[in-house]
Each structure stands twice: as C-alpha cells, then as structure tokens.
Amino acid sequence: xxxxxxxxxxxPQLSAHVFDELLDSIIMDVASECHRITKxxxxxxxxxxxxxxxxxxxxxxxxxxxxxxxxxxxxYIVDIFGQTHPPVANEIFECMNCGRSIxxxxxxPHLEKCMGKGRKARxxxxxxxxxxxxxTRRNSASTYSPYSNPTSTSRLPNGSSGVSxxxxxxxxxEEM
Amino acid sequence: RHSVNxxxxxxxxxxxxxxxxxxxxxxxxxxxxxxxxxxxxLLRERLVESGWKDEMKSLCREYIKKKGxxxxxxxxxxxxxxxxxxxxxxxxIKAELLQRIRTFLVSAAL
Numbered sequence: 001x002x003x004x005x006x007x008x009x010x011x012p013q014l015s016a017h018v019f020d021e022l023l024d025s026i027i028m029d030v031a032s033e034c035h036r037i038t039k040x041x042x043x044x045x046x047x048x049x050x051x052x053x054x055x056x057x058x059x060x061x062x063x064x065x066x067x068x069x070x071x072x073x074x075x076y077i078v079d080i081f082g083q084t085h086p087p088v089a090n091e092i093f094e095c096m097n098c099g100r101s102i103x104x105x106x107x108x109p110h111l112e113k114c115m116g117k118g119r120k121a122r123x124x125x126x127x128x129x130x131x132x133x134x135x136t137r138r139n140s141a142s143t144y145s146p147y148s149n150p151t152s153t154s155r156l157p158n159g160s161s162g163v164s165x166x167x168x169x170x171x172x173x174e175e176m
Numbered sequence: 177r178h179s180v181n182x183x184x185x186x187x188x189x190x191x192x193x194x195x196x197x198x199x200x201x202x203x204x205x206x207x208x209x210x211x212x213x214x215x216x217x218l219l220r221e222r223l224v225e226s227g228w229k230d231e232m233k234s235l236c237r238e239y240i241k242k243k244g245x246x247x248x249x250x251x252x253x254x255x256x257x258x259x260x261x262x263x264x265x266x267x268x269i270k271a272e273l274l275q276r277i278r279t280f281l282v283s284a285a286l
Contacts, residue, residue: 030233
C-alpha cells in the first residue's frame with residue numbers, strides 16, 4: 001500500500017472512489033434509459049400487460065355490477081365479453097319430424113308433442129285405429145296405412161319416441 | 177433595488193480553501209486524458225456482457241409495473257437499482273477496473 005498523501009486518502013481508496021463514481025454514472029444511465037423507454041411506450045410487453053390488467057378489471061366490474069346481472073332484466077344480461085344472449089335461443093329451423101319451423105329454444109317441448117311423448121299426442125295415438133295397427137306392425141307384415149294426422153306419429157309399444165312415422169311415409173324403411 | 181438575489185462576492189481570502197481536493201484533481205486528469213471515457217466504456221461493456229444491465233432493467237420494469245407508468249421518475253428508478261446495482265458487480269469485473277484505475281493513478285504520479 002502506498003503511503004498516505006496530503007489528503008490522508010490512501011491509494012486503494014482513491015481507486016475505489018473512482019470506480020464508485022463510474023458505477024454511479026452508469027446506474028444513472030440505465031435508470032434514464034428505462035425511464036425513457038417507459039414514458040415513450042416503447043416497451044411492448046409492458047403495454048400488453050397494462051391492457052390485460054385494464055380489460056380484466058373492466059370485466060370484473062361488469063360482472064360485479066348489480067344492474068347487469070339481474071335476470072329480470074330480460075334480454076339485457078351482459079356477459080364478460082360484452083355480449084348479450086336472449087333468454088330463449090331464437091334461431092329458427094325445420095323440425096325433422098313434422099316439417100314445421102320451430103324456434104330452437106322451443107324445440108324440446110315441441111318434440112315432446114310432435115313425437116308423442118306429451119299427453120295429447122299419446123291420447124291421440126291410442127284413440128286412432130291406425131295407431132292400433134302400428135302397435136302390431138312390428139310383429140307382422142300387416143297393411144300399413146300412413147298415419148292419419150301429419151302431426152302425430154307412431155307410438156312404439158315401449159312408450160319411447162323412437163324413429164318417427166315421417167320416415168316411414170318416405171318409404172325409406174322396412175316392411176312396406 | 178437588486179432584481180436578482182445573489183450571494184456576496186467571495187473574498188479573495190477564501191481562495192486558499194478553494195484549492196482543489198485530490199479527488200477533484202484526479203477527476204480532472206481522468207477527464208482530460210480521456211481515460212475516464214475509456215474506463216466508462218470498459219465498465220459498461222463488461223456489465224452488459226455479464227447480464228448486470230438486464231437485471232437492472234428488469235428491476236426497473238417490475239417497479240414501473242407496480243407503480244404505474246406515469247408515476248415513475250428517474251430518481252425513483254435510481255433509488256430502486258442503486259443498492260442492488262452496487263452490490264451485484266461481479267468480482268472479476270471490479271478487479272479489472274480497479275487495476276486499470278490504479279495503473280492510471282500511478283502513471284499520473286498521483
């Protein structure tokens with residue numbers, strides 16, 4: 001170690017001092033650079049993250065907002081993507097059994113009636129004579145008459161609504 | 177009367193105390209010889225190579241994320257990275273720089 005000089009500072013201390021000064025300058029430069037990048041919005045990742053945070057906060061607000069979530073508002077329920085869905089699905093298509101135009105949300109109840117699961121259809125089926133024929137049709141190749149009512153179908157013995165009579169009248173099935 | 181507040185003109189007697197300190201002399205010599213610039217560049221290069229700069233930048237980014245882009249000053253960032261920055265200089269880099277500085281001091285007869 002060199003002898004202390006006039007200011008009583010040793011040489012290694014001086015070197016260390018110079019080094020620290022250099023380091024502080026560089027730290028300042030790094031901070032300055034980061035600050036610039038941030039303020040100018042040049043850091044893409046940061047922006048994306050901010051955007052996501054903002055959107056999820058928005059979504060959360062929407063979900064928590066009582067005026068949006070009440071079912072009594074009818075159609076005006078907004079989900080987190082901002083979409084509204086009507087309480088009853090309103091796409092319209094053709095019933096493959098009777099050929100009528102049915103609304104999607106009403107399709108299940110329609111099928112019940114249409115295919116004989118409902119009370120009215122069951123009553124209709126048991127009352128008509130052609131229904132009697134259908135019950136026995138499976139066991140023998142008896143004369144088959146198309147179903148009397150376009151909206152009613154055959155009623156299988158086991159009570160389940162299986163293949164509909166509509167297909168029979170197309171001649172696409174067995175035993176004709 | 178005076179439109180500007182200024183401190184009184186210093187006495188010539190005070191000149192003795194204004195003699196540059198050793199540190200100031202060294203700094204002047206470093207700058208004048210260009211060695212300070214060279215040392216800075218060397219240190220910068222080594223710190224980038226070692227990933228130190230990236231660490232500091234990621235510290236900054238974390239801080240900015242937390243505090244919000246518009247609430248951050250350069251001063252904040254300096255305070256964020258200085259302790260870690262000073263403490264995480266790899267030893268070989270520090271040794272190399274100290275060696276160069278020492279050589280310079282010797283050559284400048286300090």
